[in-house]
Amino acid sequence: MREEKPAEDSQESPCNGIDKPYHVPVMADEVAEFFAGGLNEGLLVDGTAGAGGHLEMLSRALPRMSFLAVDRDPAAVSILRSRFSDNPDITVRQGSYTEIPEIINELGLRKASAALFDLGLSSIQLDDPSRGFSYRYEGPLDMRFxxxxxxxxxxxxxxxxxxxxxxxxxxxxxxxxxxxxxxxxxxxxxxxxxxxxxxxxxxxxxxxxxxxxxxxxxxxxxxxxxNGELDQLERLIDGLEGWTEVGARIAFITFHSIEDRKIKLLFRDTPGYRQHSPRWVVPGEDEVRKNSRARSARLRMGIRT
Ligand SMILES: C[S@@+](CC[C@H](N)C(=O)[O-])C[C@H]1O[C@@H](n2cnc3c(N)ncnc32)[C@H](O)[C@@H]1O
The missing domain is CATH 1.10.150.170 (Putative methyltransferase TM0872, insert domain)
Known part of the structure; x- marks a missing residue:
């Protein structure tokens, strides 16, 4: 087993260019493979949909599923709405992932068969000086999602x-x-x-x-x-069992060792979940070369039992 290293955020952004108008999704192939490996129909919730990079790929890989895309950031939600406006299988809502149970209720949806959480911030947020996330550009010190x-x-x-x-x-x-x-x-x-x-x-x-x-x-x-991110994550973990069905596939991409540890404990030690094998995945060298932000990412996958 590899020793766990503290993860580190990167402020290098891979998507400034016109040819890459969206955030580049991290470990997208691995995420799609995990979900496609055991799913065919049902609801997939992307709880941190961002600019929809993962969502785009997953909606293509799983054409018979329906999708709920949630993000706390109103600007991300605008991007999601315009990107997926012609896809009737994708519903977009602004809110925290801690509000997913209420959103599912309000929309009259069934329990989720799959859920993805790609934690942290997107390159689009990082690259917008008015958001104040980056030490590279002058801007108001805001940092709220x-x-x-x-x-x-x-x-x-x-x-x-x-x-x-x-x-x-x-x-x-x-x-x-x-x-x-x-x-x-x-x-x-x-x-x-x-x-x-x-x-x-x-x-x-x-x-x-x-x-x-x-x-x-x-x-x-x-x-x-x-953003109270660790508190939000704890609330998400506490409520996850309530809105995911038995057998649901759940994936987390973390960029910080404290977050990663919480997910490790969720899948390894919490009744109602089991770790999927491999226990975690890190991006390959090629991905890190193309997308420096992927460097500190770790994907953990689990199944609701
Ligand atoms: C790394 S980005 C996701 C990128 C996305 N997977 C993609 O491929 O475009 C993380 C997103 O999580 C959102 N976020 C952070 N905390 C959140 C929370 N508590 N609830 C919902 N979204 C949150 C951020 O606004 C950001 O858009």
């Missing part, structure tokens, strides 16, 4: 204690220099833009070695905190 609700990253950073900032950076970014960085942020508040924050971090760590890694970790940590 759903920008109609909740505190922005700037509001969060400017309103909590230095210790709370350090805890976020350490826990969600797995960054050892969390206290030093938190002190610099606290001293230089208010922090309102991405490049202001990047400059504070760079100055605080002094050495430019590994600075991109550190920036990635701090930005990732803030994004996780702003």
């Amino acid at each position: 759903d920008d109609s609700t909740g505190k922005t990253a700037a509001e969060l950073l400017n309103g909590i204690s230095e210790k709370e900032i350090a805890d976020i950076i350490y826990k969600y970014g797995e960054e050892g220099r969390s206290r030093r960085i938190a002190k610099a942020i606290a001293r230089n508040r208010p922090v309102n833009t991405t490049l202001e924050l990047a400059e504070i971090i760079n100055t605080s760590i002094r050495s430019r070695r590994n600075s991109f890694k550190i920036l990635s970790r701090v930005f990732q940590a803030l994004r996780i905190a702003v």
Whole structure:
């Protein structure tokens, strides 16, 4: 068995080009193979549909299934609606994946035979300076998936204690220099833009070695905190049994070791689930070469029993 390494977010985006207008789906072949291996009919829920990269592929691979696409981000939902407007088998809804039970109820759908969760953020979100996810472009420090609700990253950073900032950076970014960085942020508040924050971090760590890694970790940590991502994931896991049928195939793509561990425990140790073999899959070298964002991804698959 391979040793588990902490995963790391990448801020390198593969889809800036006109020839790639959408987010490039990670491990799409492996995901399609998993679902197509045991499914023919029924409902497949894509709980983090993003720009619909996986969905497009799955709707082609599984032509007899119907699909529910959910995303928390209203901008992603607009893309999904226009991309799949002529496909009657795909229903799109804006909301968190924690709201899937209510959405299924409201639409009068049956329990799902399959579910996919590709966690984290899309290249489209990362590449939009107005969203504030990237340390590469100047923009407001926002980072909310759903920008109609909740505190922005700037509001969060400017309103909590230095210790709370350090805890976020350490826990969600797995960054050892969390206290030093938190002190610099606290001293230089208010922090309102991405490049202001990047400059504070760079100055605080002094050495430019590994600075991109550190920036990635701090930005990732803030994004996780702003969106309550781990809390959301726990709520999703707690409710999953209620809206998936026995035998359902469930796949998670994670980019962070804390998330990955939760999914490992779900499929390995939770009654009502079993791990599918292989227990996890990572992208091949070729995929990582073409799509640097795939580098830290891990796919875990499980079956409802
Ligand atoms: C990595 S992208 C998915 C990309 C998609 N698989 C594709 O191929 O285009 C992750 C998506 O999850 C969404 N997201 C994050 N947290 C969410 C939540 N709690 N509920 C629903 N969507 C969420 C983000 O807005 C983002 O669009």
